[in-house]
Amino acid sequence: MTAGAATIDSGALLVVSIMLPVTGMLAVIVSPARRSEQVALVILAASLLTAVATAAEVLRTGEPIEYLLGNWRPPLGVALRADGLSVTLMVMASIVLSCVGLYASGSYLAPPDAHHSRSRTVFWTLLLGLSVALNTAFLAQDLFTLFVALELLTFSAVALVALDGRPTSLEAALRYLLLALAGSVFYLVGTAVLYGAYGRLDLSGLRQISRDDLATTFALSLMMTGLLVKTALFPMHLWLPPAHAGAPAAASALLSALVVKAPFFLIVLLWTGIAPRPFSVIAGQVLAILGMASIVFCSVMALRQSRLKLMIAYSTVAQVGYLFLVFPLTIGGTANLAWSGCVLQLVSHAFAKASMFLAAGVIAEVMGHDRISNLKGTFHAVPITLTAFALAGLSLIGLPISGGFSAKYMLLTAATEIGAWWIAGTILVGGLLAAGYVFKVLGQALAPPAEGFAAARSIPLHRELVVLVLASAAIAMGFLPLDPLPFITIGRMGLP
Amino acid sequence: MSDVTTLYGLCASGLIAIGIYGFSLQSEPLRRIISFNLIGTGVFLLFGVAARRAAAAGFLADPVPHAMVITGIVVAFAATALTVALILRLAELNTDPEENIQPEARDEKSA
Numbered sequence: 272m273t274a275g276a277a278t279i280d281s282g283a284l285l286v287v288s289i290m291l292p293v294t295g296m297l298a299v300i301v302s303p304a305r306r307s308e309q310v311a312l313v314i315l316a317a318s319l320l321t322a323v324a325t326a327a328e329v330l331r332t333g334e335p336i337e338y339l340l341g342n343w344r345p346p347l348g349v350a351l352r353a354d355g356l357s358v359t360l361m362v363m364a365s366i367v368l369s370c371v372g373l374y375a376s377g378s379y380l381a382p383p384d385a386h387h388s389r390s391r392t393v394f395w396t397l398l399l400g401l402s403v404a405l406n407t408a409f410l411a412q413d414l415f416t417l418f419v420a421l422e423l424l425t426f427s428a429v430a431l432v433a434l435d436g437r438p439t440s441l442e443a444a445l446r447y448l449l450l451a452l453a454g455s456v457f458y459l460v461g462t463a464v465l466y467g468a469y470g471r472l473d474l475s476g477l478r479q480i481s482r483d484d485l486a487t488t489f490a491l492s493l494m495m496t497g498l499l500v501k502t503a504l505f506p507m508h509l510w511l512p513p514a515h516a517g518a519p520a521a522a523s524a525l526l527s528a529l530v531v532k533a534p535f536f537l538i539v540l541l542w543t544g545i546a547p548r549p550f551s552v553i554a555g556q557v558l559a560i561l562g563m564a565s566i567v568f569c570s571v572m573a574l575r576q577s578r579l580k581l582m583i584a585y586s587t588v589a590q591v592g593y594l595f596l597v598f599p600l601t602i603g604g605t606a607n608l609a610w611s612g613c614v615l616q617l618v619s620h621a622f623a624k625a626s627m628f629l630a631a632g633v634i635a636e637v638m639g640h641d642r643i644s645n646l647k648g649t650f651h652a653v654p655i656t657l658t659a660f661a662l663a664g665l666s667l668i669g670l671p672i673s674g675g676f677s678a679k680y681m682l683l684t685a686a687t688e689i690g691a692w693w694i695a696g697t698i699l700v701g702g703l704l705a706a707g708y709v710f711k712v713l714g715q716a717l718a719p720p721a722e723g724f725a726a727a728r729s730i731p732l733h734r735e736l737v738v739l740v741l742a743s744a745a746i747a748m749g750f751l752p753l754d755p756l757p758f759i760t761i762g763r764m765g766l767p
Numbered sequence: 768m769s770d771v772t773t774l775y776g777l778c779a780s781g782l783i784a785i786g787i788y789g790f791s792l793q794s795e796p797l798r799r800i801i802s803f804n805l806i807g808t809g810v811f812l813l814f815g816v817a818a819r820r821a822a823a824a825g826f827l828a829d830p831v832p833h834a835m836v837i838t839g840i841v842v843a844f845a846a847t848a849l850t851v852a853l854i855l856r857l858a859e860l861n862t863d864p865e866e867n868i869q870p871e872a873r874d875e876k877s878a
Contacts, residue, residue: 346831347831415838426849430849438860444853445850445854445857448846448853449796449799449850453790455846459810460806460810460813463832466832467816467820
């Protein structure tokens with residue numbers, strides 16, 4: 272069993288990447304409140320290292336890493352598996368989580384009364400909870416473990432939304448929770464039906480035996496509908512903007528950059544892995560149409576918002592719509608390019624949107640409000656943050672050189688090559704609308720300050736720099752060559 | 768045996784249908800979370816049906832769905848607890864705003 276020994280060695284990385292944040296959560300709870308921040312930051316840094324090490328191992332060997340829990344084989348046992356796509360997403364999530372952690376460090380140092388020390392501990396616990404949930408969702412290989420990961424993700428995200436305890440935030444959190452629970456229960460019904468039909472839930476097994484019958488179609492439709500609610504695609508996006516409105520900037524950044532991406536990843540798993548052929552074509556078309564509706568409708572909604580955070584929230588729904596355009600584009604010979612565009616859009620949007628929400632947090636603190644019509648002088652007060660906002664905006668619009676440009680260029684090329692003019696047109700219209708809402712903010716913020724303008728409070732330099740680092744990461748993605756990314760297909764079942 | 772399985776399956780569908788009806792038409796959060804639990808119960812019963820069908824295929828019984836149901840119950844319980852906590856806190860904030868200053872004291876009282 273020499274091969275087995277080798278997989279156990281690198282397989283330990285997968286166990287560590289899930290268990291490290293779990294341990295961190297417990298450590299944060301038992302450590303004194305003033306230490307919770309340091310403990311969490313150390314764990315986040317270690318998680319980032321683990322994710323990078325896992326990615327390096329996958330890239331080096333060109334093979335996915337597998338780990339069987341307790342050495343039980345699927346379908347009975349639970350397997351973890353890291354392939355090119357999942358390690359990419361793990362590294363992305365760890366970078367965003369670490370940056371948000373750095374941004375939030377010090378911001379919960381306000382008066383050390385009981386309520387603040389409690390919300391501080393809670394914040395760091397939930398941050399690590401998100402890390403556990405995301406890593407599990409990216410690594411798990413059976414539909415039920417994925418369900419548990421999704422629930423963990425939802426519970427952490429809901430509590431983050433409710434963190435400031437005001438009635439509006441609590442209402443938004445409650446609405447988010449109820450819709451997310453509806454989504455989970457749809458997913459669970461689908462899982463039960465699939466188990467009844469096939470007697471197993473592991474992805475690799477289902478992939479081989481899934482057939483085109485009523486039960487499979489029904490189950491997959493239910494599961495995808497449930498996941499669409501959680502990923503906030505139009506018309507099921509209604510919970511997302513209110514949830515953002517009252518959440519702390521750090522929580523909004525995580526919600527938009529990471530939380531809505533995990534359900535999308537699951538949809539990709541279902542669509543590429545299990546969906547039988549005639550069903551997958553129709554489902555792909557439907558998903559793309561919903562994605563296009565998201566892009567157009569929510570970009571227009573973003574243009575019409577008067578508050579900065581709500582504008583960015585609607586922009587999230589629009590940008591998530593781009594991810595769903597990939598499904599019909601993978602039918603033809605341009606599948607590889609389309610998947611690369613989709614993954615690049617996912618990663619660069621995560622960086623750009625996290626940066627933008629954190630920038631909005633800085634702006635709200637400096638200006639004392641986030642009304643777009645009243646942002647004159649922001650550049651004067653926080654030049655670094657506004658530069659970051661502009662860079663992130665470039666990526667969202669899709670102007671070169673940025674990750675957003677490369678992603679949309681790849682999707683556009685794939686769309687024109689198979690003659691899907693409707694998709695190509697939507698990509699272009701979405702870019703124009705994004706330019707509209709980004710420049711609307713920049714135009715105000717770059718204007719000279721009004722007479723007697725004074726910043727409400729000063730911002731520590733490290734927080735502005737974190738915002739800039741995230742925006743630069745989104746821009747840096749644009750320096751990848753405009754070819755299909757080679758590493759995302761490593762070990763990915765169902766991708767060309 | 769198959770009759771019992773069919774009966775269970777029909778019961779599961781009935782519970783899920785009642786739950787979905789309640790969840791989509793009720794606006795009260797408390798009623799919606801009860802509907803959610805009804806759907807959940809229906810799904811757990813559906814897993815039971817799946818276990819039973821494996822038993823009909825010649826196995827003694829299929830234990831895997833039972834493990835999933837136990838996990839599912841834990842998740843549904845956690846979800847219910849979180850929702851009820853949010854509803855309670857909202858009700859507190861909406862009824863007597865002067866007590867917002869002492870949320871910890873209220874916590875201990877309700878715990």
